[in-house]
Amino acid sequence: xxxxxxxxxxxxxxxxxxxxxxxxxxxxxxxxxxxxxxxxxxxxxxxxxxxxxxxxxxxxxxxxxxxxxxxxxxxxxxxxxxxxxxxxxxxxxxxxxxxxxxxxxxxxxxxxxxxxxxxxxxxxxxxxxxxxxxxxxxxxxxxxxxxxxxxxxxxxxxxxxxxxxxxxxxxxxxxxxxxxxxxxxxxxxxxxxxxxxxxxxxxxxxxxxxxxxxxxxxxxxxxxxxxxxxxxxxxxxxxxxxxxxxxxxxxxxxxxxxxxxxxxxxxxxxxxxxxxxxxxxxxxxxxxxxx
Amino acid sequence: xxxxxxxxxxxxxxxxxxxxxxxxxxxxxxxxxxxxxxxxxxxxxxxxxxxxxxxxxxxxxxxxxxxxxxxxxxxxxxxxxxxxxxxxxxxxxxxxxxxxxxxxxxxxxxxxxxxxxxxxxxxxxxxxxxxxxxxxxxxxxxxxxxxxxxxxxxxxxxxxxxxxxxxxxxxxxxxxxxxxxxxxxxxxxxxxxxxxxxxxxxxxxxxxxxxxxxxxxxxxxxxxxxxxxxxxxxxxxxxxxxxxxxxxxxxxxxxxxxxxxxxxxxxxxxxxxxxxxxxxxxxxxxxxxxxxxxxxxxxxxxxxxxxxxxxx
Numbered sequence: 001x002x003x004x005x006x007x008x009x010x011x012x013x014x015x016x017x018x019x020x021x022x023x024x025x026x027x028x029x030x031x032x033x034x035x036x037x038x039x040x041x042x043x044x045x046x047x048x049x050x051x052x053x054x055x056x057x058x059x060x061x062x063x064x065x066x067x068x069x070x071x072x073x074x075x076x077x078x079x080x081x082x083x084x085x086x087x088x089x090x091x092x093x094x095x096x097x098x099x100x101x102x103x104x105x106x107x108x109x110x111x112x113x114x115x116x117x118x119x120x121x122x123x124x125x126x127x128x129x130x131x132x133x134x135x136x137x138x139x140x141x142x143x144x145x146x147x148x149x150x151x152x153x154x155x156x157x158x159x160x161x162x163x164x165x166x167x168x169x170x171x172x173x174x175x176x177x178x179x180x181x182x183x184x185x186x187x188x189x190x191x192x193x194x195x196x197x198x199x200x201x202x203x204x205x206x207x208x209x210x211x212x213x214x215x216x217x218x219x220x221x222x223x224x225x226x227x228x229x230x231x232x233x234x235x236x237x238x239x240x241x242x243x244x245x246x247x248x249x250x251x252x253x254x255x256x257x258x259x260x261x262x263x264x265x266x267x268x269x270x271x272x273x274x275x276x277x278x279x280x281x282x283x284x285x286x287x288x289x290x291x
Numbered sequence: 292x293x294x295x296x297x298x299x300x301x302x303x304x305x306x307x308x309x310x311x312x313x314x315x316x317x318x319x320x321x322x323x324x325x326x327x328x329x330x331x332x333x334x335x336x337x338x339x340x341x342x343x344x345x346x347x348x349x350x351x352x353x354x355x356x357x358x359x360x361x362x363x364x365x366x367x368x369x370x371x372x373x374x375x376x377x378x379x380x381x382x383x384x385x386x387x388x389x390x391x392x393x394x395x396x397x398x399x400x401x402x403x404x405x406x407x408x409x410x411x412x413x414x415x416x417x418x419x420x421x422x423x424x425x426x427x428x429x430x431x432x433x434x435x436x437x438x439x440x441x442x443x444x445x446x447x448x449x450x451x452x453x454x455x456x457x458x459x460x461x462x463x464x465x466x467x468x469x470x471x472x473x474x475x476x477x478x479x480x481x482x483x484x485x486x487x488x489x490x491x492x493x494x495x496x497x498x499x500x501x502x503x504x505x506x507x508x509x510x511x512x513x514x515x516x517x518x519x520x521x522x523x524x525x526x527x528x529x530x531x532x533x534x535x536x537x538x539x540x541x542x543x544x545x546x547x548x549x550x551x552x553x554x555x556x557x558x559x560x561x562x563x564x565x566x567x568x569x570x571x572x573x574x575x576x577x578x579x580x581x582x583x584x585x586x587x588x589x590x591x592x593x594x595x596x597x598x599x600x601x602x603x
Contacts, residue, residue, distance in 0.1 A: 085576065085580070088580055098402060100579055102402075103534065103576075104579055104580070106527070107572045107573070107575040107576035107579065108576070109572075110575065111572035111573065113568075225523065229409070232409075266417075266421045267421060269417055270413075273410045273413055273414045276406075276407075276410055277407065277410060277411060280395075280407050
């Protein structure tokens with residue numbers, strides 16, 4: 001009984017953890033390449049989730065099939081946000097850029113929930129297609145179709161991003177820019193465009209993660225900050241800029257939370273945070289950061 | 292004393308006299324509430340300004356100290372401790388916690404400090420939310436004798452203390468040392484300034500007043516919920532006020548608070564709830580992008596334009 005209970009928690013932990021990983025990957029990409037700390041990342045997740053909700057309720061579109069649409073829409077939103085706001089700080093010295101981008105993102109963090117509140121009201125929403133409650137059993141462990149689908153999507157997105165960064169010209173440009181944007185520019189790389197695409201890509205991934213979250217959890221305008229904190233924890237645990245690392249750290253956090261929920265009860269949400277604080281205490285530069 | 296100094300000190304005295312006599316002139320509770328909230332936000336914003344503005348450490352865990360101060364004062368006061376003592380306890384409890392977490396916290400640099408403090412406050416919010424799930428409501432007897440005047444004067448006194456400390460900081464060696472830590476910590480260290488000591492001192496001072504702000508709020512509120520006392524909104528409000536007003540200045544956070552409370556009250560009268568946050572979000576971004584000095588800078592620009600016009 002207890003064993004089955006723990007295994008069940010493990011499985012759901014992996015499912016939730018994949019979502020943590022996916023949210024963190026977008027944040028890590030943007031921070032690693034541009035040194036812009038986007039604390040509004042959770043707000044983009046929220047917008048993506050509501051976009052999926054609209055597709056489902058207004059157009060009767062299957063949420064999984066609507067994922068590319070949400071991705072494209074959020075990509076465009078990211079482009080607008082970058083062009084209007086973040087491009088102003090992209091050329092500053094690293095320290096100033098970090099502070100100013102943090103403050104701008106903080107402004108977005110104030111604005112987006114209010115917009116969501118007016119568009120979708122404060123009621124809790126959910127994306128619930130007909131199959132959302134269905135599950136099948138493997139060796140006595142229930143696996144839901146929706147969490148499994150979300151896990152698969154997360155893996156596909158992260159593999160795709162990995163291939164994009166390592167096998168294409170764009171990926172080469174991104175890696176060069178993240179190492180030294182001046183040198184990259186001298187080599188003829190369009191730094192401005194690389195930045196814009198990277199930022200928008202991060203936002204698009206946040207949107208896709210948002211739809212997947214909306215399939216498994218309740219949506220509300222104020223959900224953003226919780227997910228920003230989750231993503232930040234995972235990014236710092238994994239080390240900044242490591243894409244596969246962020247995904248695995250996400251799964252680890254999900255499993256730790258799910259298993260500790262058996263004993264910790266209401267304190268479970270704090271578990272990941274306390275782990276992060278303890279790690280920061282002993283390694284102030286993060287788990288894999290350079291001193 | 293120069294004539295300019297005389298002018299400023301006479302203005303200060305007049306302002307203090309007006310503020311003291313307001314409850315004698317009017318007993319409208321909306322006016323008194325408005326002033327009390329403005330004073331509260333001045334204390335909160337300036338307490339963040341000490342660590343975030345003067346010392347340059349972007350502390351996003353301010354709500355933790357507000358909550359600690361508020362909880363201490365609330366429960367001490369309701370269990371019969373005299374109010375001044377309860378307030379002192381509230382401030383000290385926040386400072387004590389700041390000193391405990393200060394050593395590990397200031398080893399963190401850049402984003403690690405920002406995220407670390409934010410996460411620390413959230414952990415505290417979750418713990419207190421579980422420990423105190425029910426709202427603390429004033430007992431009926433106290434509710435009957437609730438009067439706005441004492442809330443008004445308490446917030447006024449604490450605000451006066453806060454501004455006095457800020458004035459002293461802006462003129463003293465200690466305040467200079469704090470600003471040098473903000474400008475260039477390595478250079479400050481090389482000129483013989485113990486940066487760690489000044490960071491800790493700024494943190495202790497900042498959190499003491501943040502605890503007092505929490506205490507004032509706990510005394511003002513009829514019912515408080517632990518979850519909302521530790522809500523990150525307290526940090527964010529302080530941050531917005533300081534940046535919109537003018538970061539690292541004396542007048543900036545005061546103007547910012549007046550503006551913030553006024554706009555909040557007006558907008559929530561005429562628009563659906565919460566829109567003031569959007570307005571402030573837009574304002575905040577505009578200030579960060581185009582007016583790094585805040586409203587204070589805007590006033591100076593206007594003033595210099597006027598004097599240019601006059602001289603020409």
